[in-house]
Amino acid sequence: MKICLVTAFPPSRRGLNEYGYHIARELQRDPVLSVTVLADELETPEPELAEFDVNRVWRFDSLSNPSRLAKAIRSCKPDVVWFNLLFSTFGNNPLAAFSGLTIPATTRMGGCYTHVTLHHLMENIDLSHANVRFPRAYRFAGNVATRMLLAANSISVLLPAYRRTLINKYKGENVHFRAHGIMSARPEPPDYSRRGVPDHRVLAFGKWGTYKRLELLMDSFELVVKRLPNAKLIVAGSDHPMTPGYLDSIAEKYKDDPRIEFVGYVAEEDIPELFRSSSVLVMPYSSATGSSGVAHLAAEFGLPIICADIPDFHEMADDEGLGILFYQTGSERSLADQICGLLNSPEMMKEMSEQNFSAALRQTMPQIIRQYLRSFDLHQRQRALQPIARFRRIPGWVPSRSAIFRAAAPRWVPWM
Known part of the structure; x- marks a missing residue:
């Protein structure tokens, strides 16, 4: 399975770069997976982490991110495009942030299976602490952006209440709750x-x-x-x-x-x-x-x-x-x-x-990533069976085998 992981990634210090690193590190440990990280550009050049395949194709606060990522994803030809997102992942500028949040939906329309791990919801953010000048406009844009994110094939949130909100308020489908998890495979007991x-x-x-x-x-x-x-x-x-x-x-x-x-x-x-x-x-x-x-x-x-x-x-x-x-x-x-x-x-x-x-x-990173991979693998199997199902489908005008036998069977007349 080939996975493109869209996330901020070290040595970048943007939001969720650490979580993106731990996702990628755990995926790298699976020998049957091929992982490409589609990461944010660095403000100043720094050496990349040697063990990862990192392609820095999008830029914070840039309106060109949708076209940049679309081109990179087409080049990778992945089986799964996994987005690790905050509402502010692609920018503090409202237009840049919003345009970035449309990418999972457009990626799905391009034929790729897309999954979003969404770390928060706009409903739970206190905008007064973010120095937002027009909170009502932000709430409206957040509502639209949330609906755009739900256009991905599937979405994971990290609190059960967020799943309830997406299902009850937004009528979301294929919404999963998955724990945040710790950043280790084998934590050591405290000293x-x-x-x-x-x-x-x-x-x-x-x-x-x-x-x-x-x-x-x-x-x-x-x-x-x-x-x-x-x-x-x-x-x-x-x-x-x-x-x-x-x-x-x-x-x-x-x-x-x-x-x-x-x-x-x-x-x-x-x-x-x-x-x-x-x-x-x-x-x-x-x-x-x-x-x-x-x-x-x-x-x-x-x-x-x-x-x-x-x-x-x-x-x-x-x-x-x-x-x-x-x-x-x-x-x-x-x-x-x-x-x-x-x-x-x-x-x-x-x-x-x-x-x-x-x-x-109870929630080590291998356990958390295994939940995601099971979901991705199930989709791959279902997708692989679809062409077979289409090939085996019999046109409605062809009589079924049971109908042929019923037509050929003798009609018994009751003895009088």
């Missing part, structure tokens, strides 16, 4: 001896500046260190593309505080050390845009999670059996109470760690 020695490291990780902001966490941490002097805050990640300079402004404000460390962008190979040496992951979000990749990283390393009381995260925790403590959204005191309560209870920390690690074992 409890590394936590709290000498400091309890409180980790915040993400792309900052929109619905992920640090002001509340900073104020809350001031309350935490008054009760737990051995606490240390680690802020990792980078700016959201729509808020350049945000992280630098926060780091500048707290540059003289030794209890707060800003580590910046974390390379893939450095993520395990960052999570294994932390005591808890904090998600100080004001809203959510789907199932959290950061939460699944924490589960992979058996790390307890504290996050804002947001419905999407509640559903994620309930559906996947994650150990998460919730604080009142927007309340610095509630967040401080949850952090202190957890760090003061070794028993609770261990229980939540084991719960998250157990959840991680």
